[in-house]
Amino acid sequence: xxxxxxxxxxxxxxxxxxxxxxxxxxxxxxxxxxxxxxxxxxxxxxxxxxxxxxxxxxxxxxxxxxxxxxxxxxx
Amino acid sequence: xxxxxxxxxxxxxxxxxxxxxxxxxxxxxxxxxxxxxxxxxxxxxxxxxxxxxxxxxxxxxxxxxxxxxxxxxxxxxxxxxxxxxxxxxxxxxxxxxxxxxxxxxxxxxxxxxxxxxxxxxxxxxxxxxxxxxxxxxxxxxxxxxxxxxxxxxxxxxxxxxxxxxxxxxxxxxxxxxxxxxxxxxxxxxxxxxxxxxxxxxxxxxxxxxxxxxxxxxxxxxxxxxxxxxxxxxxxxxxxxxxxxxxxxxxxxxxxxxxxxxxxxxxxxxxxxxxxxxxxxxxxxxxxxxxxxxxxxxxxxxxxxxxxxxxxxxxxxxxxxxxxxxxxxxxxxxxxxxxxxxxxxxxxxxxxxxxxxxxxxxxxxxxxxxxxxxxxxxxxxxxxxxxxxxxxxxxxxxxxxxxxxxxxxxxxxxxxxxxxxxxxxxxxx
Numbered sequence: 001x002x003x004x005x006x007x008x009x010x011x012x013x014x015x016x017x018x019x020x021x022x023x024x025x026x027x028x029x030x031x032x033x034x035x036x037x038x039x040x041x042x043x044x045x046x047x048x049x050x051x052x053x054x055x056x057x058x059x060x061x062x063x064x065x066x067x068x069x070x071x072x073x074x075x
Numbered sequence: 076x077x078x079x080x081x082x083x084x085x086x087x088x089x090x091x092x093x094x095x096x097x098x099x100x101x102x103x104x105x106x107x108x109x110x111x112x113x114x115x116x117x118x119x120x121x122x123x124x125x126x127x128x129x130x131x132x133x134x135x136x137x138x139x140x141x142x143x144x145x146x147x148x149x150x151x152x153x154x155x156x157x158x159x160x161x162x163x164x165x166x167x168x169x170x171x172x173x174x175x176x177x178x179x180x181x182x183x184x185x186x187x188x189x190x191x192x193x194x195x196x197x198x199x200x201x202x203x204x205x206x207x208x209x210x211x212x213x214x215x216x217x218x219x220x221x222x223x224x225x226x227x228x229x230x231x232x233x234x235x236x237x238x239x240x241x242x243x244x245x246x247x248x249x250x251x252x253x254x255x256x257x258x259x260x261x262x263x264x265x266x267x268x269x270x271x272x273x274x275x276x277x278x279x280x281x282x283x284x285x286x287x288x289x290x291x292x293x294x295x296x297x298x299x300x301x302x303x304x305x306x307x308x309x310x311x312x313x314x315x316x317x318x319x320x321x322x323x324x325x326x327x328x329x330x331x332x333x334x335x336x337x338x339x340x341x342x343x344x345x346x347x348x349x350x351x352x353x354x355x356x357x358x359x360x361x362x363x364x365x366x367x368x369x370x371x372x373x374x375x376x377x378x379x380x381x382x383x384x385x386x387x388x389x390x391x392x393x394x395x396x397x398x399x400x401x402x403x404x405x406x407x408x409x410x411x412x413x414x415x416x417x418x419x420x421x422x423x424x425x426x427x428x429x430x431x432x433x434x435x436x437x438x439x440x441x442x443x444x445x446x447x448x449x450x451x452x453x454x455x456x457x458x459x460x461x462x463x464x465x466x467x468x469x470x471x472x473x474x475x476x477x478x479x480x481x482x483x484x485x486x487x488x489x490x491x492x493x494x495x496x497x498x499x500x501x502x503x
Contacts, residue, residue, distance in 0.1 A: 033088070034088070043126075046222065048224075049220050057327060060325070
């Protein structure tokens with residue numbers, strides 16, 4: 001399952017990040033690493049990007065980047 | 076041996092994992108989790124990021140920002156104008172003609188003109204600092220990232236572009252929040268096509284003279300043309316000299332906070348003061364230079380055919396002949412490099428008439444309606460004013476990019492005006 005498949009208020013755990021380069025580094029700097037718990041809060045009014053909660057703060061990322069984050073549902 | 080072979084994965088991942096593992100262990104022993112204090116912030120997000128309410132809420136806030144900026148700054152603008160008019164009158168009493176003219180028309184006139192804009196700039200920065208410190212600006216970028224991304228820009232480009240409608244100077248300064256160098260450069264180069272408030276008096280003068288009942292539509296079309304050209308220009312830059320993907324939109328959305336008085340004032344002051352400092356240097360030099368061009372050789376009527384600016388206008392007028400611009404118009408466009416609304420004032424000086432009605436009559440006598448529309452478009456698109464060029468230099472830190480901005484924008488303006496004259500020639 002990918003982060004982009006997750007619906008608002010569903011909780012998941014990050015398994016792997018398939019991004020490369022700039023985006024990957026940035027995602028991990030923001031604390032989205034293997035094992036992080038993540039909750040989708042909402043989508044932007046135009047459908048993209050999405051807002052998620054991770055490590056007690058809110059992060060936004062585009063669908064394109066969310067598609068490269070592999071997750072399992074639940075904690 | 077590479078790190079990857081030892082640990083079986085990228086060093087970056089291993090490092091990030093280990094770092095957050097360590098953080099997690101420390102937190103377990105050190106942090107006592109209190110009550111979740113997200114509630115109010117979550118509630119605000121339900122409104123501002125709502126599928127249906129989000130965009131209208133943004134438009135309402137934007138309207139409030141512009142309304143506040145113009146209403147609050149109007150009395151201050153009048154005050155500054157009065158102050159400088161007084162100074163100018165006093166300076167005109169100096170017995171030495173050259174010094175009197177330099178002080179009254181050149182320095183005080185030019186500086187006063189520019190400094191009146193400090194009022195709206197300060198108030199706009201004040202309103203923006205409030206929105207920024209409250210955490211809302213990050214949401215606005217979030218809401219509009221999708222549109223901006225389609226145009227090869229970043230969500231954070233949205234607010235600066237929008238500010239361009241007020242004044243390009245603070246708009247370009249606001250691009251500092253854009254992280255990607257290319258994203259930021261494209262935004263800076265595109266902002267001058269946003270029709271700032273200073274261009275409005277020029278549109279109104281010309282549109283009222285030539286398009287009578289359709290004047291409002293003609294003025295409105297300037298804003299639309301500006302946006303269309305900005306989009307095309309951004310796409311062109313992204314496909315040519317600033318190739319690449321927009322930076323990822325992986326940003327924190329901070330909780331909403333009540334802005335503090337000292338924080339807001341500090342932000343406002345930092346940005347506003349930068350404009351005033353520039354007015355005192357680049358702009359003052361520019362004002363004096365333009366004054367020199369209009370009064371030399373000494374003894375000619377200011378801005379007349381015999382003055383340097385008149386001669387320059389006549390020399391390069393052939394370039395503008397296809398657009399149907401007279402040399403008087405060309406000269407006043409050169410003047411308008413100082414600030415675009417000067418077109419109106421300098422047309423009066425150069426045509427040797429006073430008052431809006433007489434300027435309009437002089438224009439009606441010298442150009443066709445199609446050329447008049449082309450003149451509006453040219454005024455919209457060509458080199459931003461001296462203040463904007465100054466701030467482009469400051470923010471890009473490069474004369475090459477500054478020169479590129481000037482040349483490309485004059486070229487775009489010329490081509491757009493030419494297209495209008497050619498298409499207009501077919502239909503009329």
